[in-house]
Amino acid sequence: MLVVHHLGVSQSERIVWLCEELGIPYELKNYARDAVTRMGPPDYKALHPLGTAPIITDGAVTLAETGAIMEYILAKYGDDGLMVKPDAPGYADYLFWYHFANGSVMPAEMSAMISNRLLKDQPVGKALMARSDRAFAMTEARLGEVPYLAGQDFTAADIVSVFALTTMRAFTGRTLDDFPNIRAYLARIGARPAYQRAMKKGDPDMAPMLA
């Protein structure tokens, strides 16, 4: 049985959402952050040497790292059209946006979080924000051309990317005032029943930051 170990208010919301989009059977185990340190609890960290969210278990397999977990679930449980295949016309776009999310955007947002919390008015803090600014500008431009990141259709590239545009902004302090295309996109995302179910099951006390 696939078990999704979800740390509250974390990147692992993406795995819950993926399972809801696919409509596959899974067990959801919720873990709360420490009220003071906001770190994951010891029983979460004990699941895998990496200790970061997300983590899944599936029989003998224990797996961490969002990109790996998503590919594992899509390959093992069927992708239901959420992956663009190598012979489809939008393959390169799909690959770019799928890998951009964790390869560039999330590191940029982690730097933005450090800047926002610790280095806000220092030159190094402003330099750290530049990569995040570029990531949001690229995403805004893309969503002015097509309704979803890979093109005309909703795909796994959207599932891996939305966290940085929503929940993560609580940590970076960014608003969407200057990003109308991202706001319209998030309205489409927020209307998806699978997204609504995932947020309700994983983080019932959190209002999704869709605007």
Add this chain to the structure above:
Amino acid sequence: MLVVHHLGVSQSERIVWLCEELGIPYELKNYARDAVTRMGPPDYKALHPLGTAPIITDGAVTLAETGAIMEYILAKYGDDGLMVKPDAPGYADYLFWYHFANGSVMPAEMSAMISNRLLKDQPVGKALMARSDRAFAMTEARLGEVPYLAGQDFTAADIVSVFALTTMRAFTGRTLDDFPNIRAYLARIGARPAYQRAMKKGDPDMAPMLA
């Protein structure tokens, strides 16, 4: 024709190496960093909105982001056994180490570089090093169990991971004194003719940091 746009002393050495391992025809275009700022030159940045290395062009396709480029080349030109397939026993391990490289290790090394250059003796700088320390400890432990990151065989997970263990260390200041398994692994990597060819073609003036 596949064109690999290689920025000197950068992450794009991995794409040159992949092409050499696969033995596929490709054109290599080398770009030098600015001697003072160490940034990529304007004609490199103009290739793609992201502007970071690596970038490839292939007919009408222009693609950035290491994870995307590697998957594109492996899918379009044949993987020659470098990918572990979903029905193979080591699939989850392969996925973890493939995605760990860009999802966790490279962001940790970027933070380590910031720490090393700008925040060396400050508490925030030391905190930034913790993720890099954990990444190196996990890699050292893994290479004490198996010869290659995915298991018994050399795979694309190794190609995506070696940069952080070698060239990137010039920027973070880390030595391999405490990592004998990583040193032995890098000796195996350095003995590969395809790795040697790639480093010679891409960065002829750089001695690979294999120790």
